[in-house]
Amino acid sequence: MGKRLVAILGAGNMGTALAAVCSKNSPVVLWSVEPDVVEALNGKHENPRYLPGVKLPGNVSATGDLPAAVASASLIIVSVPSHIVASVGKALARLVKPGQLVVNAAKGVDHKTLLPVAEELVAAMPKRFRANVATMSGPSIANEFGRGLPCAVTVAARSGKTAETVAEHLRTDTFRVVTTTDIHGTALGGTLKNIYALALGMVDGLDLGMNAKASLLTVALGELRLLLKAMGAKEESAMTLSGVGDLVVTGMSEHSRNRRFGAELCVDADCRIKMKDPTQTIEGVKAVVALAPFARKKKLKAPILFAVERVLFKDKDPRDEIMAIFKKL
DSSP states (O other), rough: OOOEEEEEESSSHHHHHHHHTTTTSSSSEEEEEEEHHHHHHHHHHOOOTTTOOOOOTTTEEEEEEHHHTTTTEEEEESOGGGGGGGHHHHHHHHOOOOTEEEEOOOBBBOTOOOBBBBHHHHHHHHHGGGGGGGEESSSSOHHHHHHTTOOOEEESSSHHHHHHHHHHOOSSEEEEEEEEEEEHHHHHHHHHHHHHHHHHHHHHHTOOHHHHHHHHHHHHHHHHHHHHHTTTGGGGGGIIIIIHHHHHHHHHHOOHHHHHHHHHHHOOOGGGGGGGGGTTHHHHHHHHHHHHHHHHTTTOHHHHHHHHHHHHHHHOOOOHHHHHHHHHH
8 A cells, every 4th residue: 555645535625735735745646436536637637627726746646436435545535425425435444454544524413314425434334443443624725726826624443543644634824623522512613614604695685794703703602512412512612713714715716616606696586596406515505404393392492593494494584584693693
């Protein structure tokens, strides 16, 4: 097995940006099921479909062959949409070898079990291999850190040694990594924040201003803590890079898909069609579907979560719902 080769499964914007980071420490192979993406990565050292303008170095290659991609890797990063993490994990479970490490970069929960996809990936692996699986979360807009702008994330694993070894593969002068064994809280924080990014996007779409947005973000952080506790995570997980850090960037950045979709809902109700489009990855919508029934069953005080649910699925007016939250402050 090659020493320090990194295989990245999924060549979307996150996977490509992670390739740019990892290439500073190791050779990288990106796996994609899209032939045109593989061709562009190998021929132009660029991914114009998902991360235009970011030039990748010569030690980054691409393939459509999954076994070949992971065969010699010391680290395997799973960076696919959340709804296919489990299936990719099952395929990967037949290929992993002793000594290899796997890190999940996707964010989401199973809408039936509420198990974070990070933990679904752990469960998919052979039992003897599960201590070798980690998850990554934090404020990480791909087209920023992919261009070398400063970024800091959390890597969590059951084994502190695994988390630190993964971090060593990822860490550069501008891509900083902190480690923890709190895999449950880390995975959930990166999932739940997408719900609140939708609401913060609605504030933008309604042109309610930064005062309103900052106020709503504060309420959202309280809800995040409440949901984390109810789901068996530590409340203090809310105050980490994968909690408040990810919440702030996803709710504020112009590049955030969830924030942008929340804004679009306020000006074009027809944009709801994206929620049924399998090519669109709006993780906050999936998180609402999973978490709203849970919060209702637990009788949690989660006004933002329920307001977003009503806007998405009951055609309620975003302005009425956002203003109703403010009137209760």
